[in-house]
Structures are given as structure tokens and as C-alpha cells.
Amino acid sequence: MTTTRSALDWRAHAQRLAGQLVASGDIRTPRWRDAIAAVPRHLLVPTAYEQDHSGRWTPWSTVDDLDRVYSPETLITDIDPAGIAVSSSTKPDLMARMLELLDARPGHRVLEIGTGTGYNVGLLAHALGEENVFSVDIDPDLVDAARARLAVAGYHPTLVADDGAGGVPEHAPYDRIIATCSAPRVPWAWVEQLADEGVILADVKVAASAGNLVRLTRVDEDTLVGRFTTRWAGFMAMRHHHDIPTALTPIPTRGEGATYRTTDLDTPRVWEIPPLWFLINLWQGPVGFGYTLDSDTRQPTGALYTAADGSWCHTITESGRHTVAEGGPRRLWSTIEHAATRWRELDEPDWDRLGLTVSRAEQTVWIDHPDGPAWNLLAERR
Structure with a gap:
């Protein structure tokens, strides 16, 4: 397939992907089906990277492989100087499930933490109206690129370059907050910027791969409660201005003292x-x-x-x-x-039994019920 023909055929690929996500049950709502079918992922992700067996990353042009772009595949979009992937376009099936869980409806104002390529911002803008969608990312270059590509696609949501842990207070309150990056706890700034009866959907990870998506709803001014999702999901960690590169831990060998x-x-x-x-x-x-x-x-x-x-x-x-x-x-x-x-x-609790309570004073993980066995997030070390 030539590049020119691929560019003309993207809508058919996007519609096919939307149909696949409906058939798999990841999409249940027409507005998200229509968004998946209408937003040009290849335009928002013009270049992706793949890693070979030696660990080397190689870029490839997404317009030359629309079958791959419009499939349930994560696309790595940025590599740091150390050769570590630091940004990606999330698997569309996971993104669809998250949008369904978020339950954002016309008229809702939504804040996304982690703009990345802007693909999810485009889905939100298509379904809810660009005036209701806000997104923040720490990388100004990513934000500028996403803004330009979204504009070409016909969307003009509000994008901000800043540390996502602080949210975007100047446009609060938000009916929904969705984080497409992981964090060891829910930043309190998000809670302060959430409207009454609002929802936060975030990936809480206390360490690498150790955690899951949790859907939180406000129960009063100072408390959010929710359960972890039954299907595991993982995102890259949220970056901050003060991050210090972590040195690689040398692999220990059998030796004296073991x-x-x-x-x-x-x-x-x-x-x-x-x-x-x-x-x-x-x-x-x-x-x-x-x-x-x-x-x-x-x-x-x-x-x-x-x-x-x-x-x-x-x-x-x-x-x-x-x-x-x-x-x-x-x-x-x-x-x-x-x-x-x-x-x-504890009878081997799975995700459907685990929940989280977020308050100003603490954040606690619990089993079965908020009044059941519970442990302070990031504090329980026995």
C-alpha cells in the first residue's frame, strides 16, 4: 500500500477499529464508537518506535502501516537519551474501556492528565466538544506538537504545559478527571479541582506494575471512595519537574554474604x-x-x-x-x-475486592468495604 493511498484509506481503518472495539465489548456507547471512527490516530502519531532484540529503538512512519496504527496496540512515541520509552499512545481498547468507565457525558468538563500525542484528547473533544476538554503534560514540546496536530484534525481543546500533579486550577472545577499516566497516590490538587459528584479515573501504582486503575467518586468535600477495576492496566509513570534520573541497579551475583x-x-x-x-x-x-x-x-x-x-x-x-x-x-x-x-x-483478594479511600489526611487501600481491613497507601511497611 502506497503512502498516498494509505492517507486516503485511514477512515476505513478507523471505522474498522471502532467496529472491533464494539464487538469486543470495550465500547458500549455510540459517542465513543463515533469518536474512534472519526479521530485520525495516524495524524496525531506520525512517528512511532519499535525495539529489536538488541534493545535498539527504530522509528517508523505510521501512515505507511495503517493496519498497525488502527489496531489495539500501544505505540511508543518518545525515547529519552538513555534509551527508555517515556511517552506513548495508549492501546485503543484500553482507552475505550477507560472512557466508558469515566462516563463523561455531553456538558461535562473533563481534565486529562498526560496529553502525550493528543489522541485521547481528540476522542474527548469529538465526543464532548472541544470547549469542555482540558489536558496537561509536563513536556512543552509534546504539548505544542499535540496542539498543532489536533488543530489540523479540526480540534482546539485547551492544552497546558505543566506538572500534571497540580492539575489545571485556572479552569476548574471538572466533572471528570482522567489520568493516562501512573502515580503512587492521587494528588490532592485533583480532588480540590473536582466538581461535586465528580469522578477521577487514575492508575495508582506504588511501584513498577504494582497497582491498577481505580475509579473514585466524591462522597463529601474531603473524601473520595472507589474500587480498582477488574482488568489490570498499566501506564508510564507521571513525570515531574524535579525528577532525578534513577541509576540502574546492578544485577547481583552469587557471592560472599549470600x-x-x-x-x-x-x-x-x-x-x-x-x-x-x-x-x-x-x-x-x-x-x-x-x-x-x-x-x-x-x-x-x-x-x-x-x-x-x-x-x-x-x-x-x-x-x-x-x-x-x-x-x-x-x-x-x-x-x-x-x-x-x-x-x-485474606482469601487471596482479587481486584474486584480491592478499593481506595482518598481523604486530605490519608489514602487507604481496603478489602471488600471501606470499613474492612485497610492499609495506608505508601505508609504500610511491615
């Missing part, structure tokens, strides 16, 4: 159970994770966990037997085992 033992915990990759992984990081503090690889085959041989205090553990599974090496100031795998036991004693 202890070795077997473990009865039959889930060596505990991050593959998202609710458990969330509670581990809530209870024990942020834990980094990854695979260890065979030096010859580059295939995974085990799981590695690290903590900011220098503690680490390495699990290897051979012939159904799980072996653990631990090192550093505390036995990290032991804390993971303890948290897993605690989770099982």
Missing part, C-alpha cells in the same frame, strides 16, 4: 499475580523485578528482585524445585513469602 535455600512458595514470578504484587509492594515497600538470562541462549533462567536498600534475591526453578539466593541487609524473599502468606490468609 544465603541459599529452597522455598515452598510455588510462584517464583510473583509479579504475574497482579493483586498480590500490588499488596507486596504496598506492605513491604517498592521492589524491582526482572528475569535473569542464560548467557548463551538469552532465555530466562530465573527471577530477580531488588530493593532500594540493596537487598536482593534470585529464584531458580529446576525440576519443579525452587531455589533462592538472598543477599543484602534483609532477606527480601522472606518478606515476599510473608506477604504471600498474608494474602492467602
Whole structure:
């Protein structure tokens, strides 16, 4: 397919994507179906990046592959000098589910945290009217590019370049606030800018991959309550002006001071159970994770966990037997085992049993009911 023909065919691709999202149940409301079918994703994301097996990122022109652009795929749109992806265009199926959860209706004023490419802003502007849509992103270049591309597409929402944690107070109050980036807690500025009976939809992550989307509604002036969504979702972390680049943690090796033992915990990759992984990081503090690889085959041989205090553990599974090496100031795998036991004693709560209460004084994660077992977000470390 030539570039010229691709440019002419994008509407058919967008309409097909809208139909797919309706068929999958991700879209249930006509206004979001119409928005997906009408907003040119390739125009708002002219260039994306893909990573090869060596870790190298290569740009590609989206207009040359409309099948890929108008599909449920995340498109990486910005790479920092260290080679880390820092901005993306979210999977359209996830974006559609979030818009349905947000339940924004004509007349509602909506604030989006994380402008990115502007694609979601375009969907909101198409469905609700550009005068009702506001978006903020910390990167002025991203905001300027999104503003220009949205204008070409015929949309002129209000875009602001600033730290999203502060919201956009000059245009408050908002009936809906949606965050397309993750944060370790809900910034209180968002609560202050939310209208009566308003809704916040945010990705609360206490550590990497440790958390989920939560839908919060205002119950009084100083309190929001809501539940985590049943399907897991993940976004890049919200960036701030004061961010300091994080040094990579060196992979520990078996050496002096390490202890070795077997473990009865039959889930060596505990991050593959998202609710458990969330509670581990809530209870024990942020834990980094990854695979260890065979030096010859580059295939995974085990799981590695690290903590900011220098503690680490390495699990290897051979012939159904799980072996653990631990090192550093505390036995990290032991804390993971303890948290897993605690989770099982609570009857292994899944996302549908977990909720969040946000108040000025604290933010608490609870099970089953706000008055049930609860833990202070970012404070519970046992």
C-alpha cells in the first residue's frame, strides 16, 4: 500500500477499529464508537518506535502501516537519551474501556492528565466538544506538537504545559478527571479541582506494575471512595519537574554474604499475580523485578528482585524445585513469602475486592468495604 493511498484509506481503518472495539465489548456507547471512527490516530502519531532484540529503538512512519496504527496496540512515541520509552499512545481498547468507565457525558468538563500525542484528547473533544476538554503534560514540546496536530484534525481543546500533579486550577472545577499516566497516590490538587459528584479515573501504582486503575467518586468535600477495576492496566509513570534520573541497579551475583535455600512458595514470578504484587509492594515497600538470562541462549533462567536498600534475591526453578539466593541487609524473599502468606490468609483478594479511600489526611487501600481491613497507601511497611 502506497503512502498516498494509505492517507486516503485511514477512515476505513478507523471505522474498522471502532467496529472491533464494539464487538469486543470495550465500547458500549455510540459517542465513543463515533469518536474512534472519526479521530485520525495516524495524524496525531506520525512517528512511532519499535525495539529489536538488541534493545535498539527504530522509528517508523505510521501512515505507511495503517493496519498497525488502527489496531489495539500501544505505540511508543518518545525515547529519552538513555534509551527508555517515556511517552506513548495508549492501546485503543484500553482507552475505550477507560472512557466508558469515566462516563463523561455531553456538558461535562473533563481534565486529562498526560496529553502525550493528543489522541485521547481528540476522542474527548469529538465526543464532548472541544470547549469542555482540558489536558496537561509536563513536556512543552509534546504539548505544542499535540496542539498543532489536533488543530489540523479540526480540534482546539485547551492544552497546558505543566506538572500534571497540580492539575489545571485556572479552569476548574471538572466533572471528570482522567489520568493516562501512573502515580503512587492521587494528588490532592485533583480532588480540590473536582466538581461535586465528580469522578477521577487514575492508575495508582506504588511501584513498577504494582497497582491498577481505580475509579473514585466524591462522597463529601474531603473524601473520595472507589474500587480498582477488574482488568489490570498499566501506564508510564507521571513525570515531574524535579525528577532525578534513577541509576540502574546492578544485577547481583552469587557471592560472599549470600544465603541459599529452597522455598515452598510455588510462584517464583510473583509479579504475574497482579493483586498480590500490588499488596507486596504496598506492605513491604517498592521492589524491582526482572528475569535473569542464560548467557548463551538469552532465555530466562530465573527471577530477580531488588530493593532500594540493596537487598536482593534470585529464584531458580529446576525440576519443579525452587531455589533462592538472598543477599543484602534483609532477606527480601522472606518478606515476599510473608506477604504471600498474608494474602492467602485474606482469601487471596482479587481486584474486584480491592478499593481506595482518598481523604486530605490519608489514602487507604481496603478489602471488600471501606470499613474492612485497610492499609495506608505508601505508609504500610511491615
